[in-house]
Amino acid sequence: MATFMAASSREGKKLNDVIFSASAAARAAAQQYGAEHIVNATVGCYAGDDEKLGCLPVVEKIYRSLPMSDFIAYAPPIGLEGYRKAAISETFENQIPEGYADAVATAGGTGAIHIAIANYSEAGECVLAADWRWGVYDGLCSEIGRKLTTFALFDGNQAFNIESFSSAVADILRKQDSLLIILNTPANNPTGFGMSCQDWTEVLQVCRLHEKQGKRISILVDIAYIAFAGDKNETRRFMRLFSNLPEHIFTMFAYSMSKGYTLYGQRAGALVGISSSREVIREFAELGRYSARTSWSNVNRAAMTLLMIVRGDTGLQQQIDAERAAFFEKIRQRAAVFMAEAGQCGLRVVPYQTGFFISVPTVASQAVCEQLQGQRIYAAPLALGVRLGVCSIPIAKIPGLAAKVKQAVDAV
Ligand code: PLP
Known part of the structure; x- marks a missing residue:
């Protein structure tokens, strides 16, 4: 038609x-x-x-107690400063990788994924994700002219398929100079699977290999369900592996308040970036601010305030x-x-x-x-x-x- x-x-x-x-x-x-x-x-x-x-x-109680100004006032496109800090500490808890970090407030985890794709993959090129994946990744890529390519998440033993991952990365990087990889773990949607530290070590080995050959690799860890994956610090243990990576391996996290705070419709999330390079992080924040301003302008101030209140109060x-x-x-x-x-x-x-x-x-x-x-x-x-x-x-x-x-x- x-x-x-x-x-x-x-x-x-x-x-x-x-x-x-x-x-x-x-x-x-x-x-x-x-x-x-x-x-x-x-x-x-x-x-x-x-x-x-x-x-x-507790979320309901705090939310209902906020002043009207928190619901109606604009927020800065990059997000309230206290919120950005809170989103970083929620992302890492005690497993803070060494490096420079920053965060951009986004319209939920979806917004974070959008910003990552827009800024860390080239128009017309491939983005890599697992075959068992959240279907929305496909649309998020195609809407802005990227192609989603997949590797097999599981091998014959139902373990992380490092061979499929490795060969998919190599295939793509034969044709591209850079690659964005999206991995949704722990508590993967739709399988409930979580990658182990060993899986991550192997994934990073593959990335390092290509980085040494002059490629630029960005990894987006979609942690939408991390609040329902078990002990906070245990489930985040893999994050330490992102310490001091070469400057051409850049790690980002799509943080979301949807599931963890039961605030699905309030559309609050963040894209958190960690890098050994101060310049990479400076650029990340600038690009994020620009992308936010030109897509949703700024996000729900009340949800951001709620996170700041919670993170600032151990009892809460x-x-x-x-x-x-x-x-x-x-x-x-x-x-x-x-x-x-x-x-x-x-x-x-x-x-x-x-x-x-x-x-x-x-x-x-x-x-x-x-x-x-x-x-x-x-x-x-x-x-x-x-x-x-x-x-x-x-x-x-x-x-x-x-x-x-x-x-x-x-x-x-
Ligand atoms: N990532 C995955 C795998 C999801 O299933 C979802 C929501 O269903 C999201 C990200 C983002 O959710 P939201 O945009 O509500 O934060």
């Missing part, structure tokens, strides 16, 4: 968001049959066993940690029941460690999801499998779910 009014370059652009479509079907079914008769596994937000979107109580931080731990425990219990039953009924599942999602590999994810819908179970069909959001399925609806998924997989 030709365009009517839009620029010809926009012809046929359409958001094909399979997750939102599956989610809409689940909501319609809940209205028709009653929420108690359906399983909605499409949601990517934490819900309690009452199936209501969960909000950390402990309270949030305890409340979050309670949410995390619910997710862990749901996942444990599902995984145990998957083992019993022989359902093949991607090895789950932590996080919001469990994935079932299948080449026919759409057909499996349709089968499941026949049983009023709604899941997200992805390119490599079916994603189930244990973040929001109440524990009472988990027993028997793995067996039903197995039936659906076997039926197609």
Whole structure:
């Protein structure tokens, strides 16, 4: 179909968001049959066993207590200074890599990923991510004229596939002088996988090799789910490996308040950069400020203020940690029941460690999801499998779910 009014370059652009479509079907079914008769596994937000979107109580209390000026006043495009500092300390906790660091406030983690792609990959060139990935990466790349290329996340033993990673990097760098690599870990969406320190050491070895040959490599670690991955400092241990890297290996983190603070719609995040070069970081902050001003101008001041308040008060931080731990425990219990039953009924599942999602590999994810819908179970069909959001399925609806998924997989 030709365009009517839009620029010809926009012809046929359409958001094909399979997750939102599956989610809409689940909501319609809940209205028709009653929420108690359906399983909605499409949601990517934490819900309690009452199936209501969960909000950390301390977050609600602080947010509601903020003055109106915090909700209506502009903030600087780069973000409030205290927020940028807080985002850096939230990103690293006690595992601070040696080097220069700065942060740019962004419209959620999505904004951080956008800024990273815009400034650290060349127009028309490839960006590398894993095959099991958040589908939005593809659109974020193509919208600004980059191509997303993938490597296989898992090897035959379901471990990080360093060979696939290494050969993908080499293939791309035969044609490009620089490369942006996006890795979503820990608590990967959609698999729950987390890279170990050993995996990271090997990844950095590959990067160093190419850097020595004159290539420039940027790594974006998408830590959207890090608050639901286990002990803060344990899950961040790999971050120390980014200390004193050569100046042409630049590491960034896409930090988000969406999951960690249950503030999904408030659109607050940050792109955090760490480098051994002061110049690299200076440039990073300038580019970030420019990108922010020209895309969303500035972000939610109230959310930024909330983070500053929390990080400035040890008591509040402990309270949030305890409340979050309670949410995390619910997710862990749901996942444990599902995984145990998957083992019993022989359902093949991607090895789950932590996080919001469990994935079932299948080449026919759409057909499996349709089968499941026949049983009023709604899941997200992805390119490599079916994603189930244990973040929001109440524990009472988990027993028997793995067996039903197995039936659906076997039926197609
Ligand atoms: N990265 C991953 C893997 C995600 O799943 C999400 C949200 O679903 C995000 C980043 C960014 O979320 P937000 O833009 O709400 O911070």
